[in-house]
Amino acid sequence: MPKVTVLMPVYNAEKYLREAIDSILNQSFTDFEFLIIDDGSTDSSLDIINSYTDDRIRLVINDQNMGIGATLNKGIELASSDLIARMDADDISLPDRLEKQYTYLEAHPECSLLSSNVEVISETGERLYLYQRDSKLFYFNLTFYCWIYHPSVMYKRRHVIDAGMYPSTFSEDYRLWSKLIRKYLIHNLDDILIKYRITNQSVSNSVLAEEYRATAIEQTKENLRYFVGENYTIPDDWLEAYRNHFDPLCNPPRVKDMASCINELDVITPHILKKDNINRDENSIKLAAKMKKEHLLKSFLKKIPTKDKVPLLIQTGNFNQLAKFLSSWSSNKLKDLF
Structure with a gap:
């Protein structure tokens, strides 16, 4: 029995397929x-192939054609090993990918899913x-x-x-x-082990992008209900900001909603802290x-006019940053006079 099953679904992938296959066959780990x-x-x-x-x-x-989810489930059922490494037909696994992931999971049997950092390529x-x-x-x-990143993971079949x-x-x-x-430990390696290719056929760039976004938003809502309570709701525009999509709150600027979105993390975080979990x-x-709060504030400030920055900093309680901003703004105004 092999120590690892590399699972790769393929659908009309001729352009990059050979490079993907070669990257697996040339791994330093061979079992x-x-x-x-x-x-x-x-x-x-x-x-x-x-x-x-x-x-x-x-x-x-x-x-x-069964689709990606059903095809992956079929692969999980057919896999000979309990350790499954995902691979996509347009990506590249670096030569030591399987070796580093297998070695880590052998040394840390409590870990169920191991991902890695990636290099995103064109x-x-x-x-x-x-x-x-x-x-x-x-x-x-x-x-x-x-x-x-999905094709960066190696996970335990029985836990999935x-x-x-x-x-x-x-x-x-x-x-x-x-x-x-919710049940099993996850970890991410600092190593870059995958070259992840963005193409015109990638879901995020395709006509299916909106359906993908809606499904991801629904999962975020489900996650928040799991932590905070089954009746918990917040506006979709806030959820978009939590997912690094800031335009819904910034065009036009809605300072009150931006502040509420940032401050709401002070409501959500204690619930995440209280929930019993092996990853906690x-x-x-x-x-x-x-x-995350700092990232939200920084991102909003970049996108809104100067006149909206002060109320946002006040409403989020960032008074030290407000003082720095006002000092910098005043200095620049004085310079403009001379």
Whole structure:
């Protein structure tokens, strides 16, 4: 039995597929099966897969297109190993990815899901930015949006099954992680182990983006109800801001709502602190909440006119920052006079 199953769904991925496959077959860690499930491709994806003779590849072909969630669940059921590493057909795993993740999980058997930092690349492979996040901030921030890049994870099959596996909706990864962390420990490696490719076909760039957004928002609402109470509600515009979409509150500027959105974290955070959870660490949650409030304020201040900055700082109680702003503003005004 292999120590790891690498699970990769494929659907019309001919453009980047060979690079993705090669990145797995050339791993420093070699004791794995490479479970590739073709979900009804109509391009040359199957021909590309069949051109390989590596006996670690195990190809399964769906009779019809099932969609990503159902295909992943099928892969989980077929996997030979309890450790499953996710892979997407347009991404690149760095050569030591499997080795570093397997080594960590062997040394930390209490961990159920292990993700990593990633390098986000363009269609042509150029670096766009590095996605680097501190593992201790994940638990708090996963309440609001998906901090985890799906193809960066290695997880325990039996725990994912216990959590209910993937839903059939969009945002299937976020919905699964939200259930998984309620029972099992997660961690993120500081290492960059994946090159994650943004393409025109990526959900966030496609005609399905709005449906994906709506599903993710619904999961955020569910997470907040889990922590705060089943009748808890806040405006969708606040939820969008928590997910780093600031325009709904900033165009035009709605200072009162911005302040309320920031201050509401002081209501939510104590509930997260009180909820019993294997991932709960009081200091990490408080730090993550503090950083999120600071990020919200900074982002709002960047987007609103000068006349709105003072009331926002007052309504959020940031008086030290207000004093600095007024001092800087006064100095600049004086300079303009001479």
